[in-house]
Amino acid sequence: MKKLYKKYEMLSAYLDNELSDAEIKKIEEELKFSKELQEKLAELKKVKQLTVSSVKSVPENPFFETRLAATMRTEKPLLAKMRKFAPVLGVVAASLVLMVVLKYNPQIVDKLVEQQKSNITAFYKENLKPLLYTANLNNDDIFNFAFYHQLPLDNQKKQVLQLGSDSKGNQFFEIKQAGLIPQQSNLKKFVESLKLNDKQKYEVDSILHSYASDLQSQVLVNRENTVAINPNIWNFNKALAADLIAFAAKVNKGQIAKVMPADFEKYYNNGAIARAVSQVKSSGNEKYIFFTPDSIFSEPFVFDKNKYKDEMKQWNEELNKNMKEMGRQLQDLNVSIHFDNDFAKLKRDSSWNKDFKVFVDSNGCRVHLSKLFIPPVQIPDIDSIISHINSASGLFKSFSFNFQKPKGKNFNYKYFYNDSTKSYNFKFRSFGFDSTYTSGNGKSDSLLISRLKNFRGSMNPDSMASMFRFFFNDTTNVHQQKQLQRQLQEFQREMEQFRKEMEQMQKQFQKKTPAPQRKSPMEI
Amino acid sequence: MGASKNMKFTKKKKELQHPQILNLDDDFSLIKRFIEGDESTFNTLVQRHKEKVRNIIYITLNNHDLVDDIAQEVFLTVYKNLNNFRFESQFTTWLYRITVNKCKDYLRKMKIRNIFSPIKDSEEELGYTIHPENMDISEIVQKAIAKLPEKLRVPLLLKDIEGLSYQEIAESVQCEIGTVKSRIFRAREGLRELLKPYEQELRA
Known part of the structure; x- marks a missing residue:
């Protein structure tokens, strides 16, 4: 069968005249004797004829060449065709170039980043002016800075720079909204309570003034909403507080002794404070911390104090002459740092920064510094001085409080700590020094408890500083109160003893009289 | 008997085809001139072979409408690649191969298109x-x-x-x-x- 099929195939090829001479000879021989093959050949021939006759060629197209020529003319050259790949090729070429460049010059990216960074920092460093110059700080503000660690950042005193330290002793500063209770006339109260004469008053003013000019170079602001802070401001803060306390102790020993820690005297007597103060004033730190609307960074920056000295003088003179007009001009320089979503991003970005940590909330922005940042003051016992200064200046802090008329058994107590976020409204179930208490929402507040541990006090109208409505720790009043308590307890004990004695006497008396009567029946 | 007649017929045809072989040589010389820069010779090539190409397309695809479009594509391909023509085989062989391949390409495309539009x-x-x-x-x-x-x-x-x-x-x-x-x-x-x-x- 297969053989036959091959033969038929040969016939088909024979028909097409595609066989070699030998093959033709062979197939023609076979054809002579095989009827089958002859029939097949006839069939194939017929099919071929049918095919040839029925299939017509496609009709000619006279315009074919013209059309082809036109297409060829419009056909874009290879380069034009490549144009649609241009973006891809561009990217490929760019990445190749980048790869080569990075291969031979790996620092280039770092350099670029550095340059960009310095461009940004340069932008924010421009036109930095002292804060006192723009926020128009007066001696009152500087006095508050000493004891409340707060510096207002703008004319309206809406935002403040707050210095502080957390429970671990790590220092931080915050830029935040100012508390609800404005701090007013604290300096005046200070002066009044110390019963200063005019000369001494002038001395206080000059101390504050001398710090004011130093503080100038510590906090700088500009129109770009930048606040540049020199970490040395901490030391200035301590020095100023120490200076004022030392001054207060000098002029009115009797009054100050009531509020001072017991062994504080030895520090201001042996000149340690004076040394610390001069040390702080002479030490400089050229690295500032920049708060800007889009980043927080630390950069070396040299502030030219002398450049502003004359200008400041002029300003102050004019300020005194024409208060209103100058005030309006100063308003232009107001700083207002907005804490929005960008700052949340900033927090993420700067969390890797080993120099400082940034915490942002709706109220403000807090920057924790590593200790290295603050230039150390080279006095051996400075730490102990500082702890004393802190505890001393802590006594100068004021609370405002509000007792409402007792409703039933409960006392309402409002507590303001110059800061809306740290103010409490809580109730005492019963009023007593070691009573249990609950805060406004009925839950005990751990922060409050820790604060109230140190809180033993009452109104103290004749204390050295009349502005202190409440005292911490060891005031004489507390002693008196404690003594009274002890006396009362003693009295109670005595009373109890007396009662017992009385009872005994009664028993003895009862024994004496009816005893014989009772005895007799028993005897009977 | 019929076989021998047929053979004679085909032999005649072979003789008739003979002058065509000379023409093929002519194709070579045209191509050489084209490579040397005389692009006008391309027109002669098109004129000479267009009908064959169109017919092959028609035969292969069994569709009148496509003939001219695909024939154009064939000649464009020829035009672009003629400079690389190696005179190892006849021009027509090369040309027909291109034509058949273009048709195959078209059929392949249609097949893919049919996958996505199943309604015939x-x-x-x-x-x-x-x-x-x-x-x-x-x-x-x-x-x-x-x-x-x-x-x-x-x-x-x-x-x-x-x-x-x-x-x-x-x-x-x-x-x-x-x-x-x-x-x-x-x-x-x-x-x-x-x-x-x-x-x-x-x-x-």
Whole structure:
């Protein structure tokens, strides 16, 4: 069968005249004797004829060449065709170039980043002016800075720079909204309570003034909403507080002794404070911390104090002459740092920064510094001085409080700590020094408890500083109160003893009289 | 007897084809001139071969409408690649191969397109049913040829209509001469089978 099929195939090829001479000879021989093959050949021939006759060629197209020529003319050259790949090729070429460049010059990216960074920092460093110059700080503000660690950042005193330290002793500063209770006339109260004469008053003013000019170079602001802070401001803060306390102790020993820690005297007597103060004033730190609307960074920056000295003088003179007009001009320089979503991003970005940590909330922005940042003051016992200064200046802090008329058994107590976020409204179930208490929402507040541990006090109208409505720790009043308590307890004990004695006497008396009567029946 | 007659007939044809061989040489010289920069010779090449190319496309795709478009593509490809022409084989062989490949490309594209649009053209479908009452013989044969698979149809038509040699067909569709021979035979057998129901009409 297969053989036959091959033969038929040969016939088909024979028909097409595609066989070699030998093959033709062979197939023609076979054809002579095989009827089958002859029939097949006839069939194939017929099919071929049918095919040839029925299939017509496609009709000619006279315009074919013209059309082809036109297409060829419009056909874009290879380069034009490549144009649609241009973006891809561009990217490929760019990445190749980048790869080569990075291969031979790996620092280039770092350099670029550095340059960009310095461009940004340069932008924010421009036109930095002292804060006192723009926020128009007066001696009152500087006095508050000493004891409340707060510096207002703008004319309206809406935002403040707050210095502080957390429970671990790590220092931080915050830029935040100012508390609800404005701090007013604290300096005046200070002066009044110390019963200063005019000369001494002038001395206080000059101390504050001398710090004011130093503080100038510590906090700088500009129109770009930048606040540049020199970490040395901490030391200035301590020095100023120490200076004022030392001054207060000098002029009115009797009054100050009531509020001072017991062994504080030895520090201001042996000149340690004076040394610390001069040390702080002479030490400089050229690295500032920049708060800007889009980043927080630390950069070396040299502030030219002398450049502003004359200008400041002029300003102050004019300020005194024409208060209103100058005030309006100063308003232009107001700083207002907005804490929005960008700052949340900033927090993420700067969390890797080993120099400082940034915490942002709706109220403000807090920057924790590593200790290295603050230039150390080279006095051996400075730490102990500082702890004393802190505890001393802590006594100068004021609370405002509000007792409402007792409703039933409960006392309402409002507590303001110059800061809306740290103010409490809580109730005492019963009023007593070691009573249990609950805060406004009925839950005990751990922060409050820790604060109230140190809180033993009452109104103290004749204390050295009349502005202190409440005292911490060891005031004489507390002693008196404690003594009274002890006396009362003693009295109670005595009373109890007396009662017992009385009872005994009664028993003895009862024994004496009816005893014989009772005895007799028993005897009977 | 018939066989010898047939042989004579084919021999005559061979003789007739002879001058064409000279023409092929002429193709070479035209191409050489084209490579040297005389682009006008391309027109001569187009004029000379366009009908063959168009016919091959028509045979392969069995569709009038596509012929000119694909023929244009073929000549554009030729134009772009003519500079690289190596004078190892005949120009026509190269040209037909390009043509057949273009047709294959088109069919492949259509196949992919059909995957995504599964609804077939109903008219095309109807075209396969033959209504002999309204048709003459050539129409019947054409329909039958259209029914053949492409693999068989193209070599058959290249041989019988275009008169290409087995060698040329083999090079155009890129297969062995033996395969061409076998396919042409199978095409004829298939055609015969398809035309069996119409024997009467065909005889008439």
